[in-house]
Amino acid sequence: MKNFALIGAAGYIAPRHLKAIKDTNNNLIAALDKFDSVGIMDSYFPNADFFVEFERFDRHIEKIKRQQNISLDYVSICTPNYLHDSHIRMALRRGADAICEKPLVLNPWNVDALADIEKESGQRINTILQLRLHSSIIQLKNKVASENKKGKYDVDLTYITSRGNWYDISWKGDASKSGGIATNIGVHFYDMLSWVFGEVEENVVHLREKNKAAGYLEFKNARVRWFLSIDENDLPQNIKDIGQRTFRSINIDNTELEFSKGFTELHTESYKNILKGNSFGLEDAKNSIQIVHDIRNQEINSKGEKHLFLNKI
Structure with missing residues (x-):
């Protein structure tokens, strides 16, 4: 049984990590979040210590190691994107391996810096790239x-996941913290595309707004037109008619890729692989981080093939 700590316990994705820790028969000894709406912990680890201040959380980790000889094996990180780098470093300083949600970091050079720290510490930085584990x-x-x-x-990639007014007020609406729309909701798709179709040969951005983005990616084996949005007005009419607020489609050579099912256990499968020493690390994450960094920073232009949804805008 391994000892875990969880940072970001009140976040959207945290329950999947709590479940994965439980399902792999391990123990959560401490959790941290600045918000205290973490009643979900009762379903998994009611005896775990909980903190709303990082300093007290960090002190507790050191205290139980010195006084009770209880050491951390892993720190699971579910915090806002811009804090991942700092929290990964904290895990390694405490002699634990890190398990971090995507995007691992916001910039490619952050990966290089973490690689040096990983080597110095002898610990491992793991990231969750669960689409690589999906059977489809x-x-x-x-x-x-x-x-x-x-x-x-x-390939045509279309992902529209409607978000309310709260989104702009949260850290997710601040591009300096989330990396913007393509990073926040698209990074796992870009990872999947590069994993399947090879190295990126061209990256063009046709549209980049606060709530939607579109562009063209050419990989070694694919031409990809992509469109991402959190604006419900972009939903196809047939999706609106049935009251659905999310639309996800990957069309390859006019054939739809069916991958709507099979997501529920992928975090648990990720944890199983991590515990076996067969995880995704810094080098695995680097391609998608480079892609979203380039999308975020390059000029808008009209090169490449455009996604059909751009005709509606």
């Missing part, structure tokens, strides 16, 4: 590898 995505990757297709696959 694995099948797609194997298909692309085996087909040896002449020419490139044509």
